[in-house]
Amino acid sequence: MTYSRTLISSLFFMLCILIAPMKLHAQTAPAPQTHENGQPLEITADGTLEWNRAEKLFVAKKNAMAEQGPTSIKAETLTAHYRETERTNMDIRQVLAEGSVVIRSQENTAYGDKADYDLDKGLAVMTGENLKMTGPGQIVTARDRFEYHVTEGRLIAEGQAKVVRTDAQGQSDTLEADTVIATFKDDKTGKRALDTLEAKGHVVITTPSEVVTGAYGIYRADTNIARLTGGVSIRRGPNILEGDEAQVDLNTNTSRIFASQTGGERVRGVFYPGSEKGP
Incomplete structure (x- = not known):
């Protein structure tokens, strides 16, 4: 069954927020280094800034902020763990932010209670109540955690994840x-x-x-095609299409819904004459 209208093109064309973890460097002598060269890092705090040489860490307390280029991390406490290498005395390996964490990178902002960036693993994790990421025209929220796997380039929102995109006309799509x-x-x-x-x-x-609605959905940018599987239903007003799988070709603005390939339920459509012109 062909559904000649794009159902979710605007949603799958959304720009996913990418909060890039900071590549930390400090303006101290000798300067702390990270795995890549970058801009200097400035750390400020209303309370204290501690350098513990025995435990190889820096701790900034009370409204602490670390800024590097267009990226900043703000929290009640910031802790940077480092190690000594042959190349440098301070190779930062982990950064922890705790308490009212706010990460800003250009036009994107992330909010949480705790952030942990392990440079060795290339993994940044944010947890806490009211997790939220915002960017131009969009908001991402999650109950459990945000993860960014740096090497793989993978961003994960776990637990009742929600993405809201609002266009220039003020209309919103939600995933x-x-x-x-x-x-x-x-x-x-x-x-x-x-x-x-x-x-x-x-x-x-x-x-x-x-x-x-469905159990699983995936959009592939190289083909510009989205697919939903698992008890799929498409509703517009009182009209409904039901099947096992839906495929949306955003190149042709054509959607199709299919019955199960293993048998069982047939594809089904219910349309109400007199309602808004249906699919």
């Missing part, structure tokens, strides 16, 4: 799922761009005119 995973890869210019966007568990996509 909700147990887990949302955005994977990035380098484009031809060397910049990271969206590769795939996955939604796992209790997937609900809401646009101004439709509600789409």
Whole structure:
């Protein structure tokens, strides 16, 4: 069955927020180094700034802030663990931010109670109440945690994840799922761009005119095609389409819904004459 209208194109075209972890360097002598060269790091605090040489760590307390170029981390306490190497006396290996954490990178901002960036693992994790990421025209929230795997270029929102995108006309599209995973890869210019966007568990996509539900959804940027599986339903007003899988081709603005390939339930559509012109 062909559904000749794009159901979720605007949602799957959204720009996923990428909060880039800070590459820490400090203006001290000898200067702390990280795995890559970068701009100097400035740390300020209303309370104390402690350098514990025995335990090889820096601690900034009370409204602490670390700034490096366009990126900043603000928290009640910031702790940077380092090690000594042959190349430098201070190779920062882990950064912890605790208490009212706010991370800003250009136009993107992330909020949480705790952030842990392990430079060796290339893993940044943010946890706490009211987890939120914001960017131009969009908001991402999660109950449990945000994870960013630096090497793989993978951003994960876990636990009642929700993505809300608002366009220039003020209309919003919403994606909700147990887990949302955005994977990035380098484009031809060397910049990271969206590769795939996955939604796992209790997937609900809401646009101004439709509600789409399923168990799993994935969008692939290289093909510009989105697919939903697992008891899929598409509702517009009182009209409904039901099947095992839906495929949305954003190149042709064509959507199809399919019955199960292993038998069982047939694809089904219910339309009400007199309602808004249906699919």
